[in-house]
Amino acid sequence: MKKHYAKREITELCGAKRVGYFGLTQFYVALKLIAAAQSGLPVQVESIKCELPLPQFMALKNDEIRYSNPTELHGMKCQIPYVTMEKNSFKRVDDGEKQQEKMSPIMSPVSSPPSSPSSYQRVPLTYGYGKLRSGMDQMHAAPYETRQHTLQQEGSTSGSHGPKPTRRQTSLIQSLSVEREPQESNSNYPDDPWRITEEQREYYINQFKSLQPDLSSFISGSLAKNFFTKSKLTIPELSYIWELSDVDCDGALTLPEFCAAFHLIVARKNGYPLPESLPQTLQPDYLQTAFLKPKWDCALFDSYSESMPVNQQPRDLNRIEKSSIKEKTDLTAPAQDVNIDDKQALKISSVDEAMPKDLSVDTATSKDLNTLKARPRSRSYSNTSLEEAMKRVEEPPTPPPRPQKSHSRTSSLDLNKVFQPNAPAAKPGLLPPPPALPPRPLMSQVLHHNTSNDSISQTKLPGQLPGYGDFRLLEQTEQVSEIELHPQLTRTPSQTEESGSPVKKDLPHTQPPSKPIRRKFRPENQVMENQEPSSVSGTSSVPTVPTVKPHASIQKQSSKQKKAIQTAIRKNKEANAVLARLNSELQQQLKEVHQERIALENQLEQLRPVTVL
Amino acid sequence: MAVCIAVIAKENYPLYIRSIPAEQELKFHYTVHTSLDVVDEKVSAMGKALVDQRELYLGLLYPTEDYKVSLLSRLGIPCVKSMFPNQLHRYGYVTNSKVKFVMVVDSSNTALRDNEIRSMFRKLHNSYTDVMCNPFYNPGDRIHSRAFDNMVTSMMVQVC
Numbered sequence: 001m002k003k004h005y006a007k008r009e010i011t012e013l014c015g016a017k018r019v020g021y022f023g024l025t026q027f028y029v030a031l032k033l034i035a036a037a038q039s040g041l042p043v044q045v046e047s048i049k050c051e052l053p054l055p056q057f058m059a060l061k062n063d064e065i066r067y068s069n070p071t072e073l074h075g076m077k078c079q080i081p082y083v084t085m086e087k088n089s090f091k092r093v094d095d096g097e098k099q100q101e102k103m104s105p106i107m108s109p110v111s112s113p114p115s116s117p118s119s120y121q122r123v124p125l126t127y128g129y130g131k132l133r134s135g136m137d138q139m140h141a142a143p144y145e146t147r148q149h150t151l152q153q154e155g156s157t158s159g160s161h162g163p164k165p166t167r168r169q170t171s172l173i174q175s176l177s178v179e180r181e182p183q184e185s186n187s188n189y190p191d192d193p194w195r196i197t198e199e200q201r202e203y204y205i206n207q208f209k210s211l212q213p214d215l216s217s218f219i220s221g222s223l224a225k226n227f228f229t230k231s232k233l234t235i236p237e238l239s240y241i242w243e244l245s246d247v248d249c250d251g252a253l254t255l256p257e258f259c260a261a262f263h264l265i266v267a268r269k270n271g272y273p274l275p276e277s278l279p280q281t282l283q284p285d286y287l288q289t290a291f292l293k294p295k296w297d298c299a300l301f302d303s304y305s306e307s308m309p310v311n312q313q314p315r316d317l318n319r320i321e322k323s324s325i326k327e328k329t330d331l332t333a334p335a336q337d338v339n340i341d342d343k344q345a346l347k348i349s350s351v352d353e354a355m356p357k358d359l360s361v362d363t364a365t366s367k368d369l370n371t372l373k374a375r376p377r378s379r380s381y382s383n384t385s386l387e388e389a390m391k392r393v394e395e396p397p398t399p400p401p402r403p404q405k406s407h408s409r410t411s412s413l414d415l416n417k418v419f420q421p422n423a424p425a426a427k428p429g430l431l432p433p434p435p436a437l438p439p440r441p442l443m444s445q446v447l448h449h450n451t452s453n454d455s456i457s458q459t460k461l462p463g464q465l466p467g468y469g470d471f472r473l474l475e476q477t478e479q480v481s482e483i484e485l486h487p488q489l490t491r492t493p494s495q496t497e498e499s500g501s502p503v504k505k506d507l508p509h510t511q512p513p514s515k516p517i518r519r520k521f522r523p524e525n526q527v528m529e530n531q532e533p534s535s536v537s538g539t540s541s542v543p544t545v546p547t548v549k550p551h552a553s554i555q556k557q558s559s560k561q562k563k564a565i566q567t568a569i570r571k572n573k574e575a576n577a578v579l580a581r582l583n584s585e586l587q588q589q590l591k592e593v594h595q596e597r598i599a600l601e602n603q604l605e606q607l608r609p610v611t612v613l
Numbered sequence: 614m615a616v617c618i619a620v621i622a623k624e625n626y627p628l629y630i631r632s633i634p635a636e637q638e639l640k641f642h643y644t645v646h647t648s649l650d651v652v653d654e655k656v657s658a659m660g661k662a663l664v665d666q667r668e669l670y671l672g673l674l675y676p677t678e679d680y681k682v683s684l685l686s687r688l689g690i691p692c693v694k695s696m697f698p699n700q701l702h703r704y705g706y707v708t709n710s711k712v713k714f715v716m717v718v719d720s721s722n723t724a725l726r727d728n729e730i731r732s733m734f735r736k737l738h739n740s741y742t743d744v745m746c747n748p749f750y751n752p753g754d755r756i757h758s759r760a761f762d763n764m765v766t767s768m769m770v771q772v773c
Contacts, residue, residue, distance in 0.1 A: 238749045239758070240758075242749055243747060243760050249742075250746060251747075251748065
């Protein structure tokens with residue numbers, strides 16, 4: 001009940017009633033007042049100027065409060081998209097020092113409501129959040145300056161800790177907005193999405209090496225064009241990226257220029273809009289120094305990472321804020337603030353699974369936090385989207401090898417094998433085993449085999465039967481006894497094996513074309529099995545079954561190899577058969593054409609004396 | 614003040630046209646187009662001396678009602694230019710690759726000196742070279758380069 005009263009006061013104070021809706025400013029004020037109320041301070045405008053922890057919206061998750069709050073917050077959220085579209089509210093905010101002062105403390109809790117309420121109001125808030133982000137982008141530049149103003153102002157007024165959390169929070173918000181939609185504002189600090197991590201740098205360097213082995217030399221324009229075109233961005237965008245990255249406008253890219261361009265491409269592929277001008281972190285001179293000093297970040301960030309592990313509880317933004325406060329006390333440069341904020345932003349984003357949008361900021365794990373500051377942020381950022389993008393970009397440079405054109409177990413013609421000179425070489429080696437049986441009974445056995453095939457596996461028959469049919473046709477035609485022989489040879493042992501060993505019928509179920517091959521090895525296997533148990537039988541203690549099994553496994557391996565060779569042989573034979581048929585047809589056509597020619601010549605001769613006369 | 618800047622390709626089609634008072638853009642297109650004839654005339658008159666670094670200042674191309682066009686080429690033949698009040702001057706510039714820059718300047722402002730015009734053309738030429746350096750730019754395409762746009766804007770605003 002108390003809270004409801006407080007809420008009413010808050011709404012009054014923040015001017016929502018005055019304006020008629022929860023505008024952005026009103027929202028900020030309201031949140032700050034809520035924070036004040038929760039911390040026990042009286043709900044007054046003055047109270048929000050003090051240092052305040054973020055309002056805990058954890059309570060909103062309680063069932064009892066949920067029904068009361070969601071409506072309000074949902075209403076507010078619905079207003080936010082409306083408000084964010086209005087830039088006037090932002091300009092209004094910027095006016096006046098008082099509002100400026102208000103802005104920084106007000107902006108502080110912004111991070112919490114968009115994230116924590118969204119945790120329980122997934123769908124409707126995500127949209128609002130996205131809008132909020134876009135809206136915040138608009139005010140991104142302005143609040144930065146205001147923030148700096150407030151920094152100076154507040155530094156003299158309240159305690160030293162006062163401005164810092166607010167500053168942190170504002171920078172957090174800014175970083176959040178930067179994280180979500182990093183537009184190139186006029187901010188002086190480098191945008192974090194434009195900072196290249198070590199991983200990325202190494203990857204870029206490797207790619208550079210692939211194009212140009214000498215790292216100190218240039219990549220020519222045409223080469224770079226071909227390379228970047230593979231990223232499948234549009235040409236105007238690539239042209240713009242080139243413009244941004246080729247600072248000296250010489251038509252060639254040095255290593256830092258190349259890295260900048262690559263980074264821009266990767267960012268663009270991940271949905272970041274391209275900046276108006278090259279970010280400072282992507283400037284060649286910056287990258288040059290960065291290459292030289294890759295570790296200067298580490299030392300600074302380690303100090304932060306020590307405090308970072310505190311924020312292991314994802315759902316508690318309050319603690320994150322507190323840790324950020326702790327970190328902020330250590331920080332000096334604003335750039336670092338932003339980095340940390342981004343890191344936290346990542347955490348926050350990871351925290352709130354409902355956080356929709358983006359660019360695949362992945363769930364920043366504790367490990368990420370423990371590592372370097374810029375790295376975990378961008379590593380998590382890179383782990384997901386960038387790596388995917390990198391892989392995507394990687395794919396064009398090294399397209400996956402085309403799968404070998406090898407037909408597995410079909411009777412279709414494999415022309416690759418046909419024209420391979422090695423194929424015939426494989427044949428003779430395997431021919432000897434088959435011609436053990438006379439060809440004569442093959443016909444009947446082929447038919448028998450076909451019927452058995454029909455009974456066993458019907459799925460593979462359509463592929464199988466034509467093969468058999470072809471061979472039968474070939475037998476019926478005049479010519480190539482070899483072709484007759486080969487398929488028959490392959491099938492004779494299969495027939496005998498089939499008749500000999502009806503045991504292994506499970507194998508044929510897999511694929512009938514392979515059946516003959518497997519069956520062919522059956523006697524061999526059986527022979528081997530017979531031999532080996534005989535050899536082993538000397539040792540009575542050893543049971544035959546285990547001995548048979550290893551032998552069977554070995555036999556299976558060898559049989560598989562032979563099976564592969566047999567399939568190759570079979571395919572070649574089929575190809576031979578088809579080609580032979582084609583040859584015969586063509587020869588017939590040739591004969592016919594010859595005859596026609598002769599007839600025409602005769603006619604010509606007959607006509608010639610007539611014309612001469 | 615440069616009210617219109619145009620880049621014309623060798624085949625006399627525009628690669629880039631930009632004018633400040635947008636409503637008069639069509640008019641500028643027309644004037645630029647007509648000035649091309651004069652450019653061609655001058656260039657053909659020059660003959661073989663094409664690799665000359667000197668600029669040709671051709672003066673008023675022809676007295677139109679509102680605009681004055683004067684052509685500046687790289688061949689260094691001096692001419693007289695007559696000044697009319699409240700008139701627009703057209704300046705031209707031809708590169709070695711027969712790409713022409715035409716600039717329409719409002720002379721109602723301070724009378725721009727020759728050197729200023731030449732420096733403007735030099736800047737244009739440099740920016741154009743930068744655009745050409747971009748491997749993604751195919752010669753003959755419309756120029757969409759933002760850097761080029763920015764430079765042109767600055768020139769138009771500055772001269773204004």
